[in-house]
Amino acid sequence: xxxxxxxxxxxxxxxxxxxxxxxxxxxxxxxxxxxxxxxxxxxxxxxxxxxxxxxxxxxxxxxxxxxxxxxxxxxxxxxxxxxxxxxxxxxxxxxxxxxxxxxxxxxxxxxxxxxxxxxxxxxxxxxxxxxxxxxxxxxxxxxxxxxxxxxxxxxxxxxxxxxxxxxxxxxxxxxxxxxxxxxxxxxxxxxxxxxxxxxxxxxxxxxxxxxxxxxxxxxxxxxxxxxxxxxxxxxxxxxxxxxxxxxxxxxxxxxxxxxxxxxxxxxxxxxxxxxxxxxxxxxxxxxxxxxxxxxxxxxxxxxxxxxxxxxxxxxxxxxxxxxxxxxxxxxxxxxxxxxxxxxxxxxxxxxxxxxxxxxxxxxxxxxxxxxxxxxxxxxx
Numbered sequence: 001x002x003x004x005x006x007x008x009x010x011x012x013x014x015x016x017x018x019x020x021x022x023x024x025x026x027x028x029x030x031x032x033x034x035x036x037x038x039x040x041x042x043x044x045x046x047x048x049x050x051x052x053x054x055x056x057x058x059x060x061x062x063x064x065x066x067x068x069x070x071x072x073x074x075x076x077x078x079x080x081x082x083x084x085x086x087x088x089x090x091x092x093x094x095x096x097x098x099x100x101x102x103x104x105x106x107x108x109x110x111x112x113x114x115x116x117x118x119x120x121x122x123x124x125x126x127x128x129x130x131x132x133x134x135x136x137x138x139x140x141x142x143x144x145x146x147x148x149x150x151x152x153x154x155x156x157x158x159x160x161x162x163x164x165x166x167x168x169x170x171x172x173x174x175x176x177x178x179x180x181x182x183x184x185x186x187x188x189x190x191x192x193x194x195x196x197x198x199x200x201x202x203x204x205x206x207x208x209x210x211x212x213x214x215x216x217x218x219x220x221x222x223x224x225x226x227x228x229x230x231x232x233x234x235x236x237x238x239x240x241x242x243x244x245x246x247x248x249x250x251x252x253x254x255x256x257x258x259x260x261x262x263x264x265x266x267x268x269x270x271x272x273x274x275x276x277x278x279x280x281x282x283x284x285x286x287x288x289x290x291x292x293x294x295x296x297x298x299x300x301x302x303x304x305x306x307x308x309x310x311x312x313x314x315x316x317x318x319x320x321x322x323x324x325x326x327x328x329x330x331x332x333x334x335x336x337x338x339x340x341x342x343x344x345x346x347x348x349x350x351x352x353x354x355x356x357x358x359x360x361x362x363x364x365x366x367x368x369x370x371x372x373x374x375x376x377x378x379x380x
Contacts, residue, residue: 059117063128065095066145066152070113070130070241073103077110081288085266096152099168101159102142106132113142114238120176121197128152129172131233139233141170144178147202155195155204156180172231178204179223188214194223258336258357260315264308271303271334274380275359278373291319304329313339319361332361341375344368353377 060067076090084104091100106113114133117126128145143157156170156178165186171179176197183190194208210222259270268289276282282294289303304318306329313336318329335341335358340350348368352358352375360375 056117059126059128062126062147062150063117063145063152066128066130067115067241069094069096069098070106070115073106074110074113074241077107079269079287082108083266083288096145096154098143098154099157099159101161101166102157104162105159106142110241113241114139115241116236116238118236120172120178121199121202122176123197123200123202125202127155129233129236131238133238137234139236139238141172141233144170144172146197146204172233173225173229174231175229177207177223177225179225183212183214190214192222258334260310260313260334260336263303263317263334264305264310264315266305268303271359273378275376276379277360277376281376282379283376303332312342314341330361331363332359334359341371344371 072090072093076086080086084107087100087104087107091098091103094103109132112132112134113130115128115130117128119126125147127147129141130143130145131139131141133139141156141158144155145152146155147153158169160167165184166182167185167190168180168182170181173179178195179192180195181190181192190212192210192212193206195204196207197204208223212222257270259267262270266289268285269287271285272287274282274284284292284294285303286292291301291303293299293301299321301319301321304320306318308315308317310316315334317332317334319332320329333341335352337355337357340354341352341358342350343365344350345365345367351368351372356377358375358377360371362374366374
C-alpha cells in the first residue's frame with residue numbers, strides 16, 4: 001500500500017470543514033428528519049443533568065476492546081517500523097474492524113494518536129473519540145465509537161486513501177449530531193450521512209442522508225448546519241495512549257528461534273539480535289532488516305530477498321549496502337538450529353554447532369575449517 005501523507009489528510013479535512021462545495025440531492029430512501037428541526041441531543045440536555053457521570057476508569061473499562069486495538073497498532077508500529085508487509089495480520093487481529101487506510105495512517109504517525117471521552121447526547125454514557133494531533137496542534141478525528149448494548153461499536157472514521165481517491169471524514173456538532181462524509185477525489189461524487197442520538201438512547205440513528213457532487217453548495221448547508229455549530233475538538237481533554245514496547249523488547253519475546261519461512265516472507269523479527277563468529281566479528285540485525293557490522297558502524301546494510309530461496313532447510317538470501325551505487329549483494333545463508341549446513345567443500349560434515357541458529361556470508365564453497373570460523377551465532 002502506498003503511504004498517504006499527513007499533508008493530504010490535512011487538506012482533505014480543510015475541504016470538509018471549509019471551502020468544500022457541493023450539489024446535493026437528498027436520497028429518497030432515507031429519513032427526512034433534519035437536524036435543524038430535530039435537535040434531539042439539545043432537548044435532552046436538561047433531563048440528563050441528573051444522570052450520573054461516568055468516571056475515566058468506567059470509560060476505559062467500557063471501551064477496553066477499542067483502546068486495545070490502538071495499542072496493537074502502536075505495538076505493530078514499534079515492532080515493524082514503516083513496514084506494511086504485515087498489515088493484514090494486524091487488521092485481522094483488531095476487535096473492531098477499521099478501514100485499512102485508517103490503520104496505515106496510524107502506523108506512520110503513532111505518536112500523534114490521542115483519545116478522549118465525551119457525552120454527545122448527555123445520557124450519562126460517554127462516547128470514545130480517537131484523533132491525531134499534529135505539531136501545529138491541529139486535531140483530526142480518526143474514529144468515533146459508541147456503546148451498543150454496553151459493547152463498543154464504530155460510528156464514523158476518517159481517512160484519505162493513499163491510492164484510488166477514496167476520502168472519508170466526519171464532523172461532530174455541539175448538539176451531539178455527527179455528519180459522516182465519503183467521496184471520491186476523482187469524480188467528486190459522494191454521500192453525506194447525518195447521525196443523531198435520540199433522547200435517552202446511547203445508540204445513534206441515521207436521521208438523513210444526501211448524495212452530493214463537488215460544485216455549488218457548502219457541506220454544512222446539506223443538513224442546515226453551520227461551521228459555528230461544530231464542536232471545538234481542540235478544547236477537549238485528550239489523552240495519549242500508553243507507549244508500546246521498544247522494537248528490541250517487542251521482538252525479543254518472539255526471536256528465540258530462527259524462522260526462515262517468515263524471513264523469506266519479509267518478517268525479520270526472528271533474526272533480531274547481535275551475532276558473533278569465530279573470528280570475533282560482530283553484526284547486529286534489526287527488525288526492519290537492517291544489518292550493521294561492528295567494524296563498520298556508520299554503514300547500514302540491509303537483507304535482500306530478491307532471489308531468496310529455501311533449500312535443504314536453509315534460506316539463501318543476501319546482504320547489500322543500499323546506500324552505495326552498484327553495491328554487490330553478498331550471498332548469505334541462514335540456518336535454523338537442528339539443520340546441518342550443506343553443501344561443504346570436499347563433502348565434509350558440518351563443523352558448526354547445530355543446536356544453535358547460524359548464518360554466514362560467502363562467495364564460494366568453503367572448506368569445513370574455514371566455515372567453522374565464518375559462521376555467526378546469536379549472542380544476545
